[in-house]
Amino acid sequence: MSEAEKTLPLDQWHRSRGARMVPFAGYHMPIQYEGIMAEHRWTRESAGLFDVSHMGQLTIAGSELDAALERLLPADMSLVKDGRLRYSLLLNDHGGIIDDLMATRRGDTFYLVVNGATKEGDIAHLQQRLPGTVALTHMTEQALLALQGPKAEQALSRIAPGVEELGFMTGGSFSIGGVDAWISRSGYTGEDGFEISVSAADVTRAADLLTEQAEVKPIGLGARDSLRLEAGLPLYGHDLDEQTTPVEADLTFALSKRRRAEGGFPGAQRIQLELEQGTITRRVGLAVEGRQPVREGAMVVDGEGNDIGRVTSGGFSPMLEAPIAMAYVPAAMAAPGTQITLSQRAKLFQARVVPTPFVPHRYHRKGAA
Amino acid sequence: MNTYFTKEHEWIRVEGDTATVGITDFAQAQLGDVVFVEVPSEGTQLQKGKEAAVVESVKAASDVYAPVSGEVVEGNQALVDDPALVNSAAEGDGWFFKLRLSDNSELNGLMGADEYKAFCDSQ
Incomplete structure (x- = not known):
């Protein structure tokens, strides 16, 4: 640094x-x-x-705010009612993820929370791309x-x-x-x-x-x-980056239905094609055999030892008392139950694709019991 | 019985020509919760300064280097089965391996308890 x-x-x-x-x-x-x-x-x-507090807190206000944000994010902002949060992604023109964020409608402004390590770049990107009728404030x-x-x-x-x-x-x-x-x-x-x-x-x-x-x-x-x-939640800069699309990252829930159909967000053409035809690699959860953690940077290898994917997060799960990981694997190997071989410091590990979250979410959804 | 320490935060307890090796309490506190340990098997020839064992905490993986050369006479299976022993008893039941010293003069360059304590305080 x-x-x-x-x-x-x-x-x-x-x-x-x-x-x-x-x-x-x-x-x-x-x-x-x-x-x-x-x-x-x-x-x-x-x-x-x-x-x-390292995370970036921003507000964006101005005329035709929803339309201005929809040119940068794949979310349907019309669905975000007052006081509601939406997980979304800042995308580059190739459909790669610049950052992931939470957007909340607060009256006539949007309140955004972005990652700490990427906030300066996000602000520069937003200032460059948002129309002059919209003002951004960094709540320092x-x-x-x-x-x-x-x-x-x-x-x-x-x-x-x-x-x-x-x-x-x-x-x-x-x-x-x-x-x-x-x-x-x-x-x-x-x-x-x-x-x-x-x-x-x-x-x-x-x-x-x-x-x-x-x-x-x-x-x-x-x-x-x-x-x-x-919880199976990706971490920007590790599981997500500017070379990774929301489809590869298994974040298609962040691509609103109307926006998938209409496009009009950065990288829409590529992302629409990927939604239709699939991607070469995909982010999955892995349960690793044994006790030794397999960490970020370990490789996914095939039977001949060729690198075919990469672990982007990995560690020891305190609740499962076993090593778990997230990795990008060839899409053909992304189904739960698929056996995966990992290589870390010249040692091979066996793993199995498992659904995420590894530990069930316990969110407080209104209307749910 | 003499106990020696290294700058890599290992301890070596010598009885006759046999040495028991582990990591220090200072080292385990730095590592945090240990979740995995790999120890060398009996008969392994260890060379001073070369990788001898692996210790992994929730945070990170670390190598344990052989503080002296020799042949492993026992790896601590209890530690493999319960890696948290490193945290609870680093300088006791949490030992890593025992070896038969091949060159006692290698002990000369190591620190005693007081010297090691001063070294940690300066870290």
């Missing part, structure tokens, strides 16, 4: 709680407090508080927390009454003990939970209030990664 890492608003807060800090996405970030395994399990059993004074786990609602509703009314992928304005917050029911662990946007000036108070709840412990980036891997 060429420039020194910046500090986030909660830097001292993390350090005073014994966090081990590491450079990540240009910031000093907490990788762990008591240990990745314990933090991972705590999140799945109770509630974990994550500082994700805003911090972002995530509270994730089966007891997240219980803990948060005690200090932010009303959040229990939110269904999965909806958000609204709330107060956490007097701190103004935008809270959505969303996250990156596969658990029920919330993402909480507060001003940097208030974030220490919000984090204190949250961790005062008996259900809540602070959780580092290490567990964030193992949780999202178990």
Whole structure:
């Protein structure tokens, strides 16, 4: 990294709680407090508080906003009602993924949350591509927390009454003990939970209030990664990049029905063709035999030892107590149950394609039991 | 019985011409939760400074290097079966392997407990 890492608003807060800090996405970030395994399990059993203030929070406002965004994203923005979130993808002209993001309609603006490592590039891209009638604001004074786990609602509703009314992928304005917050029911662990946007000036108070709840412990980036891997959620820069299309990445749910038919987003021709004819490779989940983790960079090999694919994320699943991975494999080998051979540091591993998520999602969908 | 330490954070406990090798408590704390261990099998000839074992935590894979040369007389099967022993008893039951020293003079360049502690404090 060429420039020194910046500090986030909660830097001292993390350090005073014994966090081990590491450079990540240009910031000093907490990788762990008591240990990745314990933090991972705590999140799945109770509630974990994550500082994700490195992520980019943007607002976009202006005339014909939906149409302007639809020229950059494959989502049907007309379906995104006020207070609703939509997962989408910034695409380049070849259909490659510039970033993945969450877009929320907040009145007459869209609120976007983009990845920390890619936010500067995203902003440059948006400023270049959005029409002059639309204005983008980077909310640099805003911090972002995530509270994730089966007891997240219980803990948060005690200090932010009303959040229990939110269904999965909806958000609204709330107060956490007097701190103004935008809270959505969303996250990156596969658990029920919330993402909480507060001003940097208030974030220490919000984090204190949250961790005062008996259900809540602070959780580092290490567990964030193992949780999202178990949830089958791709990580930008690892499982997704500018050379990968949404069809290859098995993210076709992010391609809205109307947009598939109409096109009009970057790379539409290629993506429409891929939807029709399939792709050469596809992202799949793998259950790896034995106990040794197979990590990013390991190769998928054929019977003669030729490289035919690549592992893009891999690690040890604390819940399954077994190694799991995501990999791009030839489409003909993407069906669940297919045996896959992996090569890592000159050693071969046997794996099997499995459906994802590896650990079932437990989102709070309104109307569901 | 003498215990020696390396800059690679291994410990070597010597009794006669047999040495027991593991990683230090400092090393296990750095690694975090250990989920996989591979130890050399009996009869393997190890060369000082060369890869001898593998230890993987949730975060990362690391090699364990042979701190001294010799022939492996035992790999710790209990550790293979329960890799978390590295975290709970790094300098005890979490040993990696035992070897028969081929050159006792290789011990001369290693650190004692006090020297190793000072080395860790400087890290």
